[in-house]
Amino acid sequence: MSNTLKATKLDFSLVKPYIKVIGFTMLLPIAFAAINRSILTGVSFAMCFIAMTTGYTFSVTEKNSMERLYGILPIKKSEMVTGRYLFVLALGAMALVVSLITQPIVLRAMGESVGAFDMISAAIGGLFLFALYTVFQIPGYYKYGAIKGRVFMYIPVAGFLATLFFLPKMPADNPFVTTVVSSPVLLIGLVLVLVVVMYVVSIWFSIRIMENKEM
Amino acid sequence: MTNYLEVKNLSKSFDSFQLHNISFTLPKGYIMGLIGPNGSGKTTTIKLILNMLQRNGGEIKIMGLDNIADEQKAKAELGVVFDTNYFSDDWQVTQVEKSISVFYPNWKSERFAEMLRKFHIAPTKKVKELSKGMQMKLMLACAFSYDAKLLILDEPTSGLDPVSRDELLQILSEYIEDGEHSVLFSTHITGDLERAADYITYISYGELFFSGSKDEFVDMFRIVKGGTEELSADLKEKAVGVRTFPTGFEALVKTEDTGAFSPLSIEPATIDEIVVFTSKKGDDYE
Numbered sequence: 001m002s003n004t005l006k007a008t009k010l011d012f013s014l015v016k017p018y019i020k021v022i023g024f025t026m027l028l029p030i031a032f033a034a035i036n037r038s039i040l041t042g043v044s045f046a047m048c049f050i051a052m053t054t055g056y057t058f059s060v061t062e063k064n065s066m067e068r069l070y071g072i073l074p075i076k077k078s079e080m081v082t083g084r085y086l087f088v089l090a091l092g093a094m095a096l097v098v099s100l101i102t103q104p105i106v107l108r109a110m111g112e113s114v115g116a117f118d119m120i121s122a123a124i125g126g127l128f129l130f131a132l133y134t135v136f137q138i139p140g141y142y143k144y145g146a147i148k149g150r151v152f153m154y155i156p157v158a159g160f161l162a163t164l165f166f167l168p169k170m171p172a173d174n175p176f177v178t179t180v181v182s183s184p185v186l187l188i189g190l191v192l193v194l195v196v197v198m199y200v201v202s203i204w205f206s207i208r209i210m211e212n213k214e215m
Numbered sequence: 216m217t218n219y220l221e222v223k224n225l226s227k228s229f230d231s232f233q234l235h236n237i238s239f240t241l242p243k244g245y246i247m248g249l250i251g252p253n254g255s256g257k258t259t260t261i262k263l264i265l266n267m268l269q270r271n272g273g274e275i276k277i278m279g280l281d282n283i284a285d286e287q288k289a290k291a292e293l294g295v296v297f298d299t300n301y302f303s304d305d306w307q308v309t310q311v312e313k314s315i316s317v318f319y320p321n322w323k324s325e326r327f328a329e330m331l332r333k334f335h336i337a338p339t340k341k342v343k344e345l346s347k348g349m350q351m352k353l354m355l356a357c358a359f360s361y362d363a364k365l366l367i368l369d370e371p372t373s374g375l376d377p378v379s380r381d382e383l384l385q386i387l388s389e390y391i392e393d394g395e396h397s398v399l400f401s402t403h404i405t406g407d408l409e410r411a412a413d414y415i416t417y418i419s420y421g422e423l424f425f426s427g428s429k430d431e432f433v434d435m436f437r438i439v440k441g442g443t444e445e446l447s448a449d450l451k452e453k454a455v456g457v458r459t460f461p462t463g464f465e466a467l468v469k470t471e472d473t474g475a476f477s478p479l480s481i482e483p484a485t486i487d488e489i490v491v492f493t494s495k496k497g498d499d500y501e
Contacts, residue, residue, distance in 0.1 A: 003287075006317045013314040017305040060303055069301040071267040073318050074290035215267040 003075045007083020008090065014060045018053070022091070025049045026098045033103040037112050039122045042103040043096070047126035050095035051133035052153065054088045058146035067215045077210040081142070085203050088138065092130045096123060117184075124191050131195040132156040135202035142209045217243040218276075219365045219397040220264070225273035227259055232421060234259050237273070239416040239426035241365075244394040246387060248412035248429070249401035250486065252494045256421045257401040261369045264399075265295065278364060291319060294358020298370040300350035304343035308336055308353065312360075319361035330356035348379035355386060366390065366398045372407050380404075384411045405486040415486070419494055429486075436484040436492075437473045439466045445479060456492030467492035 001009075015022065029049060033042020061067060070080055100123060104114040133156050140152025170177065180187050220241040227234040234256045241247045249257050262268040264275055266282050275282040277289040302311050308331065316322040331338055334352040336345065345353060351371055358366055366387070372380045384407060390396050402408065408415065408429065416426040425432055436455065442463045451457060453475065454466035467488060473481050484492075 001317060003318075009317060010314050013306070013310060014303055016310070017303075060305075064301070064303050065299065066301055066303065068267075068295075068297055071262075071265055072290060072293065072295040072301075073315075074287045075318060076287060212269075214269060215262070 003079040004083045004086060007075060007080050008086045011057045011084055011087035014066075015053075015056045017060075018056050022050070022053050022056075025053055026095045027102065029099060030102050030106050033099075034106055034110060037107065037110065039103050039107060039114050039118050040125055042107075043099045043122035043126035044129055046095050046099040046103075047092065047130035048133060050091060051130050051137070054091060054134055054137060055141060055146055055150065055153075057084060057087065058141040058149065062146040071215045078207045081206045081210050082203060085138065085199065085206070088134050089199075092127070092134070096126055096130075099126065120188070121184075124188050127195060128191050129156075131198050132159070135198040139202055139205040139209060142206045142213070219243050219278050220247075220399060221274075221276040222260070222264070223274045225260065225263055225275065226271045227263055227268060228271050232256070232259070234263075234418075234421045235423075237416075237418060237423050239414075239423070241397050241399055241414065243397055244391055245413040246391055246398040246400060246411050247414040247416060248405070248408035248486075249399060249416050249418070250403065250405055250408065250490060251418040251424075252490065253403060255494075256418045257403075258369055260418065261367055261399070261401055264367065265290075265293075291321075291361075292364045294355070294361075294363030294366045296351055296354040296358070296366070296368040296371050298373050299347075300342060300345075300354060302342045302350075302353070304341065306342050308338045308340055308342070308345075311342065311353065311357065315357055316360070321361040323360055323362075326362075327356060327360040330359050348375050348382070351375070351379075351383065352386075355383075359390070364396055366396065368398065368400045370401055370403070372402055372404050380407060387411055403490075405490055408486055417490065417493075424493060432489070433484065433486060435470055436467050436489050437470050438482045438484045438488055439468050439473065439476050439479050440464070440482065441476075441479040450476060458492070 026046060026049075029042045029046035032045040033039055036042070061070070073080075100119055103122075104119065107114050133153060136152045136155040137149070141149035143149065144151075180190060218240050220239075222240070223238050225234065225237040232254070237256070237260055239247070249260065251257050259268065263270050264277070264282060266286055278292050280289040280292075282289055302314075306314065312324065312327050316324070316327070328338075330336075334349070334356060336349055336353055336356065342350065342353070355366075368387075371383060375383065387398050387400070388411060391398060400408070400412065412429050414427065415429045415432045417424040417432070425435070439450065439454070440463065443459070443461075446457070446459065446464045446466075450466060450468075453472045454468050457464055457466040467484060468476065
């Protein structure tokens, strides 16, 4: 097993006591999907909620002064950080899978039709939201700790507000926007590339923070 | 003689504290006490050895490996015990093994189980349910399970009752018995070192005061005692530190200077007395 995977495994053992809370967080958005009769809404809520639980690893570490444990383990700081991102992505993937299984069942039981396109759109939207939250949060937690670092969770919210403000001011006939919106495949591809780039930059920042951090 | 730990000219600057040119060597098969008053730089030195702090200068080798360039290899040979435990409070003892063992290729589960039995630690207990002494033993059990060659303990006895302290010293003595393991043991409870340590490194206010064998350290000083009228100006000048009482005085003097005070009572100094007197930087105090 690589050191990165070992670090991921350690993170899973850190959040073990919170497993019920995390499970509840994964299932709660079924209610949102049912109320809004939309899988896009349900998955989006699920991914936003689960993104908030990624701070548990940092809180447990801080509460138990476990930075000393990380300081003595025979593992590079970069592997430790990458392992944490892998844990976060695994948690996000689990939430996505749970949502994509449970929510269509509930919606179909309510008489709503949920097609493959709806599910793909919901998955891509949820993934993007999850990435948007976590890429800011994690470096914030590494830099400022579990309590002060929470501020970084609100950066995407500010981003949304800014987008809502500037979007109407963009020219409607912008060729890039019209091309992307008219082609779902292109849109999905673009989102996926954006997510990868965001994570690469975020991981780079987190590694830099950890390498300069004194424990 | 193989050295398990070599620290050369180690320096670290903080805003309000500086560690200057600390050098010492810990040979294989021995216990070294790292002593000094609170805030003298013991924990800083240990954190620099573990690369948890970034040094400003100097060199550290753990079993011949550079502590930064070969950090992973070096840490695989290190066992560390801090004054408080570094596991999640909510973990069961069995979970501690599951979480930590993967990082150490030499980890032996049978050895861990044996250590738990020896230390009377119930595997089903949660870390937070263990006493401070038991938590320390759990950290030791982990280090022994992957056969850490060098054990670093930072103030392990602070907050322990005398029985637990005695047990710890016994464990450390057994640990180095085969001559293949070494211990660096920071403490301000110097009484522990009288019994366990072979070497002493004494840091005072960020400066290295002494590093060498314990016997050599203790033999460097003597305690001179006498009545108030016997405290001469010459003695005051030669003493490293003087403590006066309404009925008399006690002074720490260098062994080579004791000839001048032969009519007075001269006794061997304890490590505690040396640290107390030298930390006062030669000032008189009552």
